[in-house]
Amino acid sequence: PPFLVSLNLCFFLTVTHSLRYFYTASSGISDFPSYMSVGFVDDVQISYCDSRTNRNIPKQEWMKEVSSEHPRYWEEETDTCLDKQQTFKLNIEFAKQRFNQTGGVHVYQQMYGCEWDDETGEVKGYDQIGYDGEDFIVLDLRTRSWIAPVQEAVTSKNKWNSDIFVASPESFYLTLMCPEWLKKYLSYGRRTLMRTDLPSVSILQKSSSSPISCFATGFYPNRAEMFWRKDGAEIHDGVEKGEILPNNDGTFQMSVDLNLPSSEDWTKYECVFQLSGIERDVITPLEKTKISTNEGNTLKLRFVFFTLLHGFLTDFIFGKQKSRQ
Missing domain, CATH: 2.60.40.10 (Immunoglobulins)
Known part of the structure; x- marks a missing residue:
């Protein structure tokens, strides 16, 4: 069996915490919500809302403590879910028009959040929008400008870059407000998240x-x-x-x-x-x-199958979006 050996501290592993939200709108998928929003702190799910429930709910017991400090927190989160649901329904239709699509299965997504290093205090924010599993438009916080990886997003890029009221509020939230909320969530879930x-x-x-x-x-x-x-x-x-x-x-x-x-x-x-x-x-x-x-061991073969299935579903739902360092 494995055994433990005392060694020096692993300084290469920085203590970085993250707050991320995934917003997903879809069309052409039966028996599946047309909109979902999911929040994560350090890859632990903290919230969930979809177009069927139309209500944002906590996914961790310790997230309920937010209400003691902010009584209208979950009500406001539900309002945000409903607002984004309507916006994303329009966005997926706009994207289909840009790509000259009429039918089929399509997914429009946004990954939004920040990372905070509790040793150095460094903060990184990201706002990435994807369509059908590929990057569509991305915010570069260093230049406070939008980048269009595909030609179909150039119109949006030019429009957003010419409007100072688009990138500036985003930068303010991602670099200041987001890490403050992240620290707050970490304090609520310390026993779970810091273990x-x-x-x-x-x-x-x-x-x-x-x-x-x-x-x-x-x-x-x-x-x-x-x-x-x-x-x-x-x-x-x-x-x-x-x-x-x-x-x-x-x-x-x-x-x-x-x-x-x-x-x-x-x-x-x-x-x-x-x-x-x-x-x-x-x-x-x-x-x-x-x-x-694994030879002759059906249990391990099942494990491999479900691992591959998990990877497929993760790629499908989240569109292979990863934060850019």
């Missing part, structure tokens, strides 16, 4: 000729790193890192694969997991006798 959970780590291999996968699951927060070492030194050749993915219990999982010839001395290799806020690394030596294989 640290170490993972269980397994070494997996689908077959004797497949890459060796070091798989960690059940850790929190998602500020983590994992890599392979040989003779105590980190290696990069033959290594492929996977993304950090959420589990349904609010924790996270990740893996890192290693292509290793059978002729190699496997005893020289070990998998290292590092978690922000924890001074010790989780080190798992590579031992052939302790490798779990």
Whole structure:
């Protein structure tokens, strides 16, 4: 089993917190809300509203504490949901006209929020709008101007850039108001959001000729790193890192694969997991006798299937939008 070794602090893992909102309008999808809004603090869902409920609700018990300080908070959040719902219905129709589309399935999205480093105080904001899974128009906070990655968005870019009342309020909220609300939410959910959970780590291999996968699951927060070492030194050749993915219990999982010839001395290799806020690394030596294989194991095959399904749904719903650093 994995064991813990005391090492120096992992200074490369900065303590960055985030507040993000995803707004999604869709057309041509039956049995699916035409509008959804979802809020996240450090990738933990805090709020939800859609065109069926028409009500913004807290998704964490500690988010209910906001009402004690701001009695009309959830009422105002619901009003925002209803206003954006109408705006997004118009926006998706405008986008369809820009792309000369009449039917089919279409999705219009906005990712909006900020990041705050509680060590350096650095703040980064982002406002990205996407259409059908691709970037449509993006706010560059450094220049306070809009960027159009596609020709169909140039008209909007020119219009918004000529109006000082568009980019300036956005910049004010994203760099000042957003981090203040983020700090407030962090204080409400401190016990949940500021905790640290170490993972269980397994070494997996689908077959004797497949890459060796070091798989960690059940850790929190998602500020983590994992890599392979040989003779105590980190290696990069033959290594492929996977993304950090959420589990349904609010924790996270990740893996890192290693292509290793059978002729190699496997005893020289070990998998290292590092978690922000924890001074010790989780080190798992590579031992052939302790490798779990997927061959003949339907449970692990189901896990792989649902992991792939989760990735597909995430790409579809959120349009592969990621914050630009």
